[in-house]
Amino acid sequence: MAVKALSVQQPWAHLITIGAKDIENRSRRTTYRGPIAIHASLRADRDARVPTEQGRAALRTAGDLAFGAIIAVAQLTDSHQCPGKRTCSPWAVPGMWHWRLSEIRALPEPIACTGALGLWTIPPGVQAALADQLGDAEAEAPGDGPDDGAGDGPADPLRSVYAERAALIAYLAGQHPAVIVENDLSAPDMALIYLDTPAGQLSWHLHPHDLHLFDHVARVTAPAGPVWDGHSTDEKYRRLRRLVNGSAGSARHDRPSSPGGP
Numbered sequence: 001m002a003v004k005a006l007s008v009q010q011p012w013a014h015l016i017t018i019g020a021k022d023i024e025n026r027s028r029r030t031t032y033r034g035p036i037a038i039h040a041s042l043r044a045d046r047d048a049r050v051p052t053e054q055g056r057a058a059l060r061t062a063g064d065l066a067f068g069a070i071i072a073v074a075q076l077t078d079s080h081q082c083p084g085k086r087t088c089s090p091w092a093v094p095g096m097w098h099w100r101l102s103e104i105r106a107l108p109e110p111i112a113c114t115g116a117l118g119l120w121t122i123p124p125g126v127q128a129a130l131a132d133q134l135g136d137a138e139a140e141a142p143g144d145g146p147d148d149g150a151g152d153g154p155a156d157p158l159r160s161v162y163a164e165r166a167a168l169i170a171y172l173a174g175q176h177p178a179v180i181v182e183n184d185l186s187a188p189d190m191a192l193i194y195l196d197t198p199a200g201q202l203s204w205h206l207h208p209h210d211l212h213l214f215d216h217v218a219r220v221t222a223p224a225g226p227v228w229d230g231h232s233t234d235e236k237y238r239r240l241r242r243l244v245n246g247s248a249g250s251a252r253h254d255r256p257s258s259p260g261g262p
């Protein structure tokens with residue numbers, strides 16, 4: 001299934017992602033209804049005037065915003081113009097087409113990709129990364145399609161790659177303190193595994209079919225359990241790299257130059 005996306009400048013993309021901004025203002029209408037990915041553009045809207053105190057407060061504590069990445073998914077449920085100056089939402093601009101967004105789900109990890117004008121279709125590689133974070137069942141069969149209880153079917157060539165990845169994460173989880181968090185709001189169908197390593201937190205989504213590989217890892221139900229420290233996918237692999245190089249943890253600036261040191 002082709003997944004549509006909309007590129008939105010920051011800070012608006014962030015305000016959509018946290019559920020504050022429910023209307024995206026566009027000069028054109030759209031007849032599309034359904035799932036939509038929210039992509040934060042590379043360029044920021046430097047003249048942004050945030051219309052609500054809630055939104056302004058959220059931005060004060062937001063930290064670094066993502067640019068050039070898909071950061072959330074939502075449902076596009078309506079596209080209309082409000083008559084007159086009174087609008088349907090404090091976020092709606094009179095005279096513009098109001099694209100209503102609901103069922104916002106922030107992605108745990110932004111997915112870097114190039115945006116485009118108007119509604120655009122996510123390329124297959126990015127779609128796979130999105131499916132990885134959302135759970136295959138939803139990405140492939142939105143709505144009331146047959147559930148995946150009986151198995152994924154033969155169609156998904158990435159399934160075996162996920163299974164291999166899961167086996168390696170299961171090994172890592174035996175080397176470092178690890179917890180699996182189930183029913184996370186951002187991805188209710190996917191469990192999240194958090195590893196606490198000397199290089200920092202690492203996290204991955206786990207496909208339900210791979211959970212049997214993780215019997216050695218404690219499980220909790222959200223909101224219990226570790227909290228994502230905000231690391232991006234890039235940062236995660238930098239941390240992994242540091243673990244590989246042995247430069248994380250007790251070794252500070254001075255790494256022992258010869259083996260057998262203290």
Ligand SMILES: [Zn+2]
Pocket residue numbers: 080081082087088089092098
């Ligand atoms: Zn409106």
